[in-house]
Amino acid sequence: MDTTKPSSARVWNYILGGRDNFEIDRMVGDQVRASFPAIVEVAHEQRKFLVRAVTHLVGVGIRQFLDIGTGLPTANNTHEVAQRLAPMACVVYVDNDPLVLAHARALLDSSPEGATDYVDSDVENPRRIVQEARRTLNFSEPVGITMLGILGNVADYAEARTIVEHLVNAVPSGSYLAVSDGTNTSKEIVEGQRAANQSGHPYHLRSPEEILGYFDRLDLVDPGVVSIPHWRPEAEPPPPALDGYCGVGRKP
Numbered sequence: 001m002d003t004t005k006p007s008s009a010r011v012w013n014y015i016l017g018g019r020d021n022f023e024i025d026r027m028v029g030d031q032v033r034a035s036f037p038a039i040v041e042v043a044h045e046q047r048k049f050l051v052r053a054v055t056h057l058v059g060v061g062i063r064q065f066l067d068i069g070t071g072l073p074t075a076n077n078t079h080e081v082a083q084r085l086a087p088m089a090c091v092v093y094v095d096n097d098p099l100v101l102a103h104a105r106a107l108l109d110s111s112p113e114g115a116t117d118y119v120d121s122d123v124e125n126p127r128r129i130v131q132e133a134r135r136t137l138n139f140s141e142p143v144g145i146t147m148l149g150i151l152g153n154v155a156d157y158a159e160a161r162t163i164v165e166h167l168v169n170a171v172p173s174g175s176y177l178a179v180s181d182g183t184n185t186s187k188e189i190v191e192g193q194r195a196a197n198q199s200g201h202p203y204h205l206r207s208p209e210e211i212l213g214y215f216d217r218l219d220l221v222d223p224g225v226v227s228i229p230h231w232r233p234e235a236e237p238p239p240p241a242l243d244g245y246c247g248v249g250r251k252p
Helices: 009-015 022-036 040-059 078-087 100-109 125-131 157-170 187-198 209-211
Strands: 064-068 088-094 117-121 144-148 178-183 242-249
Touching: 009 022, 009 040, 009 100, 009 187, 022 040, 022 187, 040 078, 040 144, 040 157, 064 078, 064 125, 078 088, 078 100, 088 100, 088 125, 100 117, 125 157, 144 157, 157 178, 157 209, 209 242
Parallel strands: 064 088, 064 144, 088 117, 144 178
Antiparallel strands: 178 242
16 A cells, blocks of 8 residues: 555545545645635535435435445445345445555445445446446346446546446446536636645546436436535535536446
Protein backbone atom coordinates (compact mmCIF):
# COMPACT_ATOMS: atom_id res chain seq x y z
CA MET A 1 0.00 0.00 0.00
CA ASP A 2 1.46 3.35 -1.07
CA THR A 3 0.68 5.79 1.76
CA THR A 4 2.30 8.70 -0.09
CA LYS A 5 -0.53 8.87 -2.63
CA PRO A 6 -4.13 9.80 -1.75
CA SER A 7 -6.90 7.26 -2.20
CA SER A 8 -10.48 8.13 -3.12
CA ALA A 9 -11.82 5.73 -0.50
CA ARG A 10 -9.57 7.08 2.26
CA VAL A 11 -10.16 10.74 1.41
CA TRP A 12 -13.91 10.07 1.46
CA ASN A 13 -13.52 8.24 4.76
CA TYR A 14 -11.78 11.29 6.23
CA ILE A 15 -14.45 13.68 4.94
CA LEU A 16 -17.09 11.44 6.55
CA GLY A 17 -15.24 11.63 9.88
CA GLY A 18 -13.63 8.19 9.77
CA ARG A 19 -10.20 7.13 10.99
CA ASP A 20 -9.08 4.81 8.21
CA ASN A 21 -6.90 7.31 6.36
CA PHE A 22 -3.36 8.63 6.17
CA GLU A 23 -1.76 12.04 6.32
CA ILE A 24 -1.86 12.51 2.53
CA ASP A 25 -5.60 11.72 2.52
CA ARG A 26 -6.26 14.23 5.30
CA MET A 27 -4.26 16.88 3.49
CA VAL A 28 -6.30 16.47 0.32
CA GLY A 29 -9.55 16.34 2.28
CA ASP A 30 -8.70 19.57 4.09
CA GLN A 31 -7.87 21.32 0.82
CA VAL A 32 -11.20 20.28 -0.70
CA ARG A 33 -13.15 21.34 2.39
CA ALA A 34 -11.39 24.70 2.50
CA SER A 35 -12.65 25.53 -1.01
CA PHE A 36 -15.90 23.57 -0.85
CA PRO A 37 -17.20 23.09 2.72
CA ALA A 38 -20.40 21.47 1.45
CA ILE A 39 -18.40 18.38 0.43
CA VAL A 40 -19.14 16.96 3.89
CA GLU A 41 -22.86 17.27 3.29
CA VAL A 42 -22.50 15.79 -0.20
CA ALA A 43 -20.71 12.76 1.29
CA HIS A 44 -23.43 12.16 3.88
CA GLU A 45 -26.25 12.67 1.38
CA GLN A 46 -24.66 10.20 -1.03
CA ARG A 47 -24.69 7.56 1.71
CA LYS A 48 -28.38 8.31 2.37
CA PHE A 49 -29.07 7.94 -1.36
CA LEU A 50 -27.45 4.50 -1.28
CA VAL A 51 -29.84 3.44 1.48
CA ARG A 52 -32.89 4.79 -0.36
CA ALA A 53 -31.86 3.30 -3.70
CA VAL A 54 -31.08 -0.16 -2.33
CA THR A 55 -34.32 -0.11 -0.33
CA HIS A 56 -36.24 0.71 -3.51
CA LEU A 57 -34.52 -2.03 -5.50
CA VAL A 58 -35.25 -4.66 -2.87
CA GLY A 59 -38.84 -3.45 -2.90
CA VAL A 60 -39.15 -4.14 -6.63
CA GLY A 61 -37.67 -7.61 -6.30
CA ILE A 62 -33.90 -7.22 -6.73
CA ARG A 63 -31.97 -9.78 -4.70
CA GLN A 64 -28.50 -9.39 -6.23
CA PHE A 65 -26.27 -6.32 -6.02
CA LEU A 66 -22.97 -5.35 -7.64
CA ASP A 67 -21.51 -2.45 -5.62
CA ILE A 68 -18.65 -0.88 -7.63
CA GLY A 69 -16.45 1.60 -5.81
CA THR A 70 -17.34 0.28 -2.39
CA GLY A 71 -15.25 2.58 -0.23
CA LEU A 72 -14.37 1.85 3.36
CA PRO A 73 -17.13 0.18 5.40
CA THR A 74 -19.40 2.48 7.39
CA ALA A 75 -22.97 2.31 8.63
CA ASN A 76 -25.69 0.99 6.29
CA ASN A 77 -23.49 -0.79 3.79
CA THR A 78 -25.22 -2.26 0.75
CA HIS A 79 -25.50 -5.82 2.07
CA GLU A 80 -26.77 -4.59 5.45
CA VAL A 81 -29.56 -2.56 3.87
CA ALA A 82 -30.48 -5.31 1.39
CA GLN A 83 -30.31 -8.21 3.83
CA ARG A 84 -32.36 -6.45 6.49
CA LEU A 85 -35.21 -6.48 3.99
CA ALA A 86 -34.34 -9.69 2.11
CA PRO A 87 -31.96 -11.94 4.09
CA MET A 88 -31.23 -14.06 1.01
CA ALA A 89 -29.79 -11.11 -0.93
CA CYS A 90 -26.31 -11.55 -2.47
CA VAL A 91 -23.86 -8.66 -2.75
CA VAL A 92 -20.50 -8.35 -4.50
CA TYR A 93 -18.32 -5.40 -3.51
CA VAL A 94 -15.70 -4.06 -5.94
CA ASP A 95 -12.76 -1.80 -5.09
CA ASN A 96 -9.06 -1.56 -5.88
CA ASP A 97 -7.83 -0.12 -2.56
CA PRO A 98 -6.17 -2.88 -0.47
CA LEU A 99 -7.29 -1.19 2.77
CA VAL A 100 -10.90 -1.28 1.58
CA LEU A 101 -10.66 -4.97 0.70
CA ALA A 102 -9.02 -5.85 4.01
CA HIS A 103 -11.73 -4.05 5.96
CA ALA A 104 -14.48 -5.51 3.78
CA ARG A 105 -13.35 -9.08 4.40
CA ALA A 106 -13.12 -8.42 8.13
CA LEU A 107 -16.32 -6.44 8.65
CA LEU A 108 -18.85 -7.09 5.89
CA ASP A 109 -20.32 -10.39 7.03
CA SER A 110 -23.30 -11.75 5.17
CA SER A 111 -26.52 -12.97 6.68
CA PRO A 112 -26.66 -16.81 6.92
CA GLU A 113 -29.21 -16.93 4.10
CA GLY A 114 -27.39 -14.56 1.74
CA ALA A 115 -23.83 -14.07 0.50
CA THR A 116 -21.18 -11.39 0.11
CA ASP A 117 -18.02 -11.44 -1.97
CA TYR A 118 -15.25 -8.98 -2.80
CA VAL A 119 -13.54 -8.27 -6.10
CA ASP A 120 -10.20 -6.48 -6.35
CA SER A 121 -10.54 -4.51 -9.57
CA ASP A 122 -10.33 -1.05 -11.03
CA VAL A 123 -13.58 0.40 -12.38
CA GLU A 124 -11.86 0.71 -15.76
CA ASN A 125 -11.83 -3.09 -16.10
CA PRO A 126 -15.55 -3.96 -16.32
CA ARG A 127 -14.82 -7.26 -18.06
CA ARG A 128 -12.88 -8.48 -15.01
CA ILE A 129 -15.56 -7.16 -12.67
CA VAL A 130 -18.28 -9.15 -14.42
CA GLN A 131 -16.13 -12.26 -14.66
CA GLU A 132 -15.27 -12.24 -10.96
CA ALA A 133 -18.78 -11.30 -9.85
CA ARG A 134 -20.16 -14.39 -11.56
CA ARG A 135 -18.70 -16.47 -8.72
CA THR A 136 -21.48 -15.14 -6.49
CA LEU A 137 -24.14 -13.55 -8.70
CA ASN A 138 -26.39 -15.27 -11.20
CA PHE A 139 -26.33 -13.07 -14.29
CA SER A 140 -29.39 -14.76 -15.72
CA GLU A 141 -31.40 -13.04 -12.95
CA PRO A 142 -31.76 -9.26 -12.45
CA VAL A 143 -28.89 -7.43 -10.73
CA GLY A 144 -28.79 -4.01 -9.10
CA ILE A 145 -25.57 -2.20 -10.06
CA THR A 146 -24.54 0.68 -7.80
CA MET A 147 -21.82 3.14 -8.86
CA LEU A 148 -21.67 5.92 -6.29
CA GLY A 149 -18.90 8.48 -6.53
CA ILE A 150 -16.79 6.22 -8.75
CA LEU A 151 -17.28 7.26 -12.38
CA GLY A 152 -15.66 10.64 -11.72
CA ASN A 153 -12.40 8.73 -11.33
CA VAL A 154 -12.51 7.95 -15.04
CA ALA A 155 -10.92 10.88 -16.85
CA ASP A 156 -12.59 10.43 -20.22
CA TYR A 157 -16.38 10.74 -20.23
CA ALA A 158 -16.74 8.57 -23.32
CA GLU A 159 -14.79 5.81 -21.57
CA ALA A 160 -17.00 6.17 -18.49
CA ARG A 161 -20.05 5.73 -20.73
CA THR A 162 -18.46 2.64 -22.30
CA ILE A 163 -17.82 1.13 -18.85
CA VAL A 164 -21.43 1.63 -17.84
CA GLU A 165 -22.63 0.21 -21.15
CA HIS A 166 -20.50 -2.92 -20.72
CA LEU A 167 -21.88 -3.52 -17.22
CA VAL A 168 -25.49 -2.93 -18.25
CA ASN A 169 -25.09 -5.22 -21.26
CA ALA A 170 -23.88 -7.99 -18.94
CA VAL A 171 -27.08 -8.07 -16.85
CA PRO A 172 -30.55 -9.18 -17.99
CA SER A 173 -33.77 -7.26 -18.50
CA GLY A 174 -35.23 -6.12 -15.20
CA SER A 175 -31.84 -5.14 -13.78
CA TYR A 176 -31.18 -1.66 -12.41
CA LEU A 177 -28.36 0.90 -12.43
CA ALA A 178 -27.89 3.47 -9.65
CA VAL A 179 -25.35 6.26 -10.19
CA SER A 180 -24.33 9.34 -8.25
CA ASP A 181 -21.38 11.65 -8.84
CA GLY A 182 -20.15 15.16 -8.21
CA THR A 183 -21.29 17.81 -10.69
CA ASN A 184 -19.72 21.05 -11.91
CA THR A 185 -22.76 23.03 -10.80
CA SER A 186 -21.04 25.66 -8.63
CA LYS A 187 -17.81 27.62 -8.63
CA GLU A 188 -17.08 26.31 -5.13
CA ILE A 189 -16.99 22.63 -6.05
CA VAL A 190 -14.98 23.34 -9.20
CA GLU A 191 -12.41 25.20 -7.10
CA GLY A 192 -12.40 22.47 -4.46
CA GLN A 193 -11.75 19.82 -7.06
CA ARG A 194 -9.03 21.90 -8.67
CA ALA A 195 -7.24 21.93 -5.30
CA ALA A 196 -7.60 18.16 -5.01
CA ASN A 197 -6.31 17.64 -8.55
CA GLN A 198 -3.19 19.65 -7.75
CA SER A 199 -2.61 17.44 -4.70
CA GLY A 200 -2.58 14.28 -6.79
CA HIS A 201 -6.18 13.23 -6.26
CA PRO A 202 -7.80 13.71 -9.68
CA TYR A 203 -11.56 13.51 -9.97
CA HIS A 204 -13.61 14.63 -12.93
CA LEU A 205 -16.81 16.51 -12.27
CA ARG A 206 -19.61 15.97 -14.77
CA SER A 207 -22.57 18.07 -15.79
CA PRO A 208 -26.10 16.93 -14.85
CA GLU A 209 -26.64 16.18 -18.55
CA GLU A 210 -23.61 13.88 -18.53
CA ILE A 211 -24.95 12.04 -15.47
CA LEU A 212 -28.20 11.61 -17.39
CA GLY A 213 -26.20 10.11 -20.26
CA TYR A 214 -25.27 7.09 -18.14
CA PHE A 215 -28.93 6.03 -18.28
CA ASP A 216 -29.14 5.93 -22.06
CA ARG A 217 -31.63 3.24 -23.13
CA LEU A 218 -32.72 2.67 -19.52
CA ASP A 219 -36.11 3.57 -18.04
CA LEU A 220 -35.50 6.20 -15.39
CA VAL A 221 -37.18 5.67 -12.04
CA ASP A 222 -39.11 8.72 -10.82
CA PRO A 223 -37.96 11.47 -10.13
CA GLY A 224 -35.24 10.95 -12.73
CA VAL A 225 -31.75 12.44 -12.49
CA VAL A 226 -31.78 15.05 -9.74
CA SER A 227 -29.58 16.57 -7.04
CA ILE A 228 -28.71 13.81 -4.56
CA PRO A 229 -30.91 14.98 -1.66
CA HIS A 230 -33.91 15.25 -4.01
CA TRP A 231 -34.08 11.58 -5.02
CA ARG A 232 -37.08 10.33 -3.04
CA PRO A 233 -36.23 12.35 0.09
CA GLU A 234 -37.45 11.08 3.42
CA ALA A 235 -38.29 14.58 4.68
CA GLU A 236 -40.50 17.25 3.17
CA PRO A 237 -39.49 19.77 2.10
CA PRO A 238 -36.24 18.13 0.97
CA PRO A 239 -32.85 19.62 1.83
CA PRO A 240 -31.39 22.23 -0.54
CA ALA A 241 -29.82 21.03 -3.78
CA LEU A 242 -26.16 20.03 -3.69
CA ASP A 243 -23.38 19.75 -6.28
CA GLY A 244 -23.95 16.08 -6.95
CA TYR A 245 -26.58 14.35 -9.08
CA CYS A 246 -27.96 10.85 -9.00
CA GLY A 247 -30.51 8.57 -10.59
CA VAL A 248 -31.78 5.02 -10.88
CA GLY A 249 -32.70 3.34 -14.16
CA ARG A 250 -34.23 -0.01 -15.12
CA LYS A 251 -33.05 -2.08 -18.07
CA PRO A 252 -36.12 -2.85 -20.24
